[in-house]
Amino acid sequence: MRPEEAVPRLRALGFGEADAATLADHFLDAERRGSLGHGLSRIEWLEGLDGIDPRARPTRAVREPGYERWTSNGALGYLTLAAIVAAQLLDPPERARLVVADAFPTGALGYWARKLADGGLVAALTATSPPRLAHPEGGPRLAGTNPLALGVPSSDGRPLVADVSMGKVTHGDVLRGAAREEDLVPFGGEQAHKAFALAVGLQAVVDALVGGEGYGAVLLVARPDADPVPGLRGRAAGVRLPGDR
Amino acid sequence: MRPEEAVPRLRALGFGEADAATLADHFLDAERRGSLGHGLSRIEWLEGLDGIDPRARPTRAVREPGYERWTSNGALGYLTLAAIVAAQLLDPPERARLVVADAFPTGALGYWARKLADGGLVAALTATSPPRLAHPEGGPRLAGTNPLALGVPSSDGRPLVADVSMGKVTHGDVLRGAAREEDLVPFGGEQAHKAFALAVGLQAVVDALVGGEGYGAVLLVARPDADPVPGLRGRAAGVRLPGDR
Numbered sequence: 001m002r003p004e005e006a007v008p009r010l011r012a013l014g015f016g017e018a019d020a021a022t023l024a025d026h027f028l029d030a031e032r033r034g035s036l037g038h039g040l041s042r043i044e045w046l047e048g049l050d051g052i053d054p055r056a057r058p059t060r061a062v063r064e065p066g067y068e069r070w071t072s073n074g075a076l077g078y079l080t081l082a083a084i085v086a087a088q089l090l091d092p093p094e095r096a097r098l099v100v101a102d103a104f105p106t107g108a109l110g111y112w113a114r115k116l117a118d119g120g121l122v123a124a125l126t127a128t129s130p131p132r133l134a135h136p137e138g139g140p141r142l143a144g145t146n147p148l149a150l151g152v153p154s155s156d157g158r159p160l161v162a163d164v165s166m167g168k169v170t171h172g173d174v175l176r177g178a179a180r181e182e183d184l185v186p187f188g189g190e191q192a193h194k195a196f197a198l199a200v201g202l203q204a205v206v207d208a209l210v211g212g213e214g215y216g217a218v219l220l221v222a223r224p225d226a227d228p229v230p231g232l233r234g235r236a237a238g239v240r241l242p243g244d245r
Numbered sequence: 246m247r248p249e250e251a252v253p254r255l256r257a258l259g260f261g262e263a264d265a266a267t268l269a270d271h272f273l274d275a276e277r278r279g280s281l282g283h284g285l286s287r288i289e290w291l292e293g294l295d296g297i298d299p300r301a302r303p304t305r306a307v308r309e310p311g312y313e314r315w316t317s318n319g320a321l322g323y324l325t326l327a328a329i330v331a332a333q334l335l336d337p338p339e340r341a342r343l344v345v346a347d348a349f350p351t352g353a354l355g356y357w358a359r360k361l362a363d364g365g366l367v368a369a370l371t372a373t374s375p376p377r378l379a380h381p382e383g384g385p386r387l388a389g390t391n392p393l394a395l396g397v398p399s400s401d402g403r404p405l406v407a408d409v410s411m412g413k414v415t416h417g418d419v420l421r422g423a424a425r426e427e428d429l430v431p432f433g434g435e436q437a438h439k440a441f442a443l444a445v446g447l448q449a450v451v452d453a454l455v456g457g458e459g460y461g462a463v464l465l466v467a468r469p470d471a472d473p474v475p476g477l478r479g480r481a482a483g484v485r486l487p488g489d490r
Contacts, residue, residue, distance in 0.1 A: 066311020067340035095312035098341035098467055122453050139484035142477065148393075150446030152453045162446030164439045189434035194409045197487040200477070201395035201407030207473035208367050208397045220465055222343055228452035232387065232445070239384035242442040 001040045003028055009043050014054035022082045030108045033245070037172020038108040045175055052076065058083045058101070065094060070101035077103035077127070081112050081217060088221050089119040096222035100206075103127060104215035110163025110243060112219075113151030117159030122224050123151040126202045127217040132184050133167060133199050136192040143199035144215070145171060145184070146206075151243075154229030161243030166199035168192075246285045248273055254288050259299035267327045275353045278490070282417020283353040290420055297321070303328045303346070310339060315346035322348035322372070326357050326462060333466050334364040341467035345451075348372060349460035355408025355488060357464075358396030362404030367469050368396040372462040373451045377416060377429045378444050381437040388444035389460070390416060390429070391451075396488075399474030406488030411444035413437075 001009070006027055010020035023043075030038035046052060056074035068087075072080045080103040088099070106112075106127040116123035129144035145167035152160045168187040169179035186195035210216030233241060246254070251272055255265035268288075275283035291297060301319035313332075317325045325348040333344070351357075351372040361368035374389035390412035397405045413432040414424035431440035455461030478486060 064340060066342065095309060096343035097311065098465065122450055124450060135484045140480055140482060142481055148443065150450050152449040160446065160449045162442040164443050168436065187436045187439055188432055191413065191432045194432055197407040198393065198409050200487055201405065204397040204405045204473055204477060205367055205369060205395050208469035208471050209467055211471035220343065222454055224453035226453050226456035228449055232449060235385055236387055237385055239380045242445055
């Protein structure tokens with residue numbers, strides 16, 4: 001798929017102009033960053049999904065100073081997170097806020113963390129997906145690849161964005177044929193039990209905070225009290241930091 | 246060191262009765278769980294440290310519904326976290342609360358997450374330590390082993406507690422001679438860049454939220470809306486879940 005096909009094909013799925021642009025921006029950003037499993041291949045994947053409601057809109061069900069609960073109402077997780085991120089940037093927390101939502105699929109979480117960090121907010125975001133990771137010693141698949149994305153603003157205009165999936169490969173790479181299903185295991189080789197523990201721990205945190213039977217996202221946003229990234233980049237002396245291109 | 250020596254030797258360092266008991270409980274719990282690098286060997290390590298002030302007490306400098314900032318005032322990180330955890334259990338957040346503190350050393354973070362989960366709170370806790378992890382391809386040491394601990398209460402009385410250091414080995418294991426300094430690298434083998442990204446990301450999050458030049462801890466506590474652990478344990482069908490003995 002060529003980049004210019006993205007919006008027309010999303011429009012053909014029934015998405016309105018603004019939502020198609022939001023979705024296309026996420027997919028094209030993933031392509032530019034080499035996260036092809038979160039890129040344009042997902043449009044074909046969406047075209048094959050049953051039951052998408054392109055007119056569904058997420059709503060903020062609970063709004064308190066340090067807590068928000070959002071409900072997807074059947075909207076795609078991408079659009080739910082886009083609405084959440086826009087709302088945080090419009091009305092940042094005084095200090096910190098926990099945001100929980102049912103949301104699936106949520107895409108490249110670093111994309112959302114970067115938007116928040118670009119807007120001056122520290123962000124930590126995780127989200128669940130269908131159980132694909134089993135314990136490295138065997139047994140049933142118990143946790144999604146459950147990435148953790150961390151975004152920290154920087155006065156040099158280059159926020160630090162770490163976005164780590166607990167899988168050795170991503171499900172998106174399996175979908176697009178770039179990785180094998182049997183490599184959908186916790187990353188870490190001999191120490192894969194560590195990535196498994198993180199995946200299961202994040203799964204339980206999201207399930208406990210979001211509730212319900214589906215998949216969800218948990219986001220912490222906070223105002224920074226300090227600006228550590230320029231100093232860290234200086235000490236790195238040319239080593240590539242997470243999120244740098 | 247025998248377990249019964251712990252309290253007398255801590256008392257000999259000048260710690261009061263309650264603080265010595267708090268410290269000993271942490272070290273003995275680590276011994277029982279096999280985290281020997283966080284165990285009794287740390288008492289000898291404390292005996293060799295300069296400038297410990299056994300009478301220092303942490304204080305809560307900012308107290309808002311969804312945010313607290315604590316100051317160690319020179320108290321050990323263990324005692325700072327103990328005070329923070331006790332305060333959260335005494336006065337849990339309505340929904341969620343972010344707690345930040347300067348704190349070092351903080352010990353086995355799973356110990357604190359478990360206390361909060363035993364008290365019915367979801368907890369996510371990270372803390373920084375001196376820079377020991379370099380990028381797997383080389384360069385300066387940029388991040389501590391910066392563990393992430395996640396605790397989720399369970400109605401079956403067995404909370405899920407994941408506690409993952411981003412290092413292949415712990416600094417405590419190097420201190421007690423059970424691991425080599427050169428193994429103090431990000432875990433993950435061929436994918437060690439993932440653990441490095443998490444370590445650097447957590448470093449920047451803590452440094453941005455805590456500020457100052459030293460090391461710090463960032464804790465999210467929240468009330469659960471659901472009880473996912475018994476179901477997860479059932480699906481695990483005998484596979485050991487994080488934090489189970």
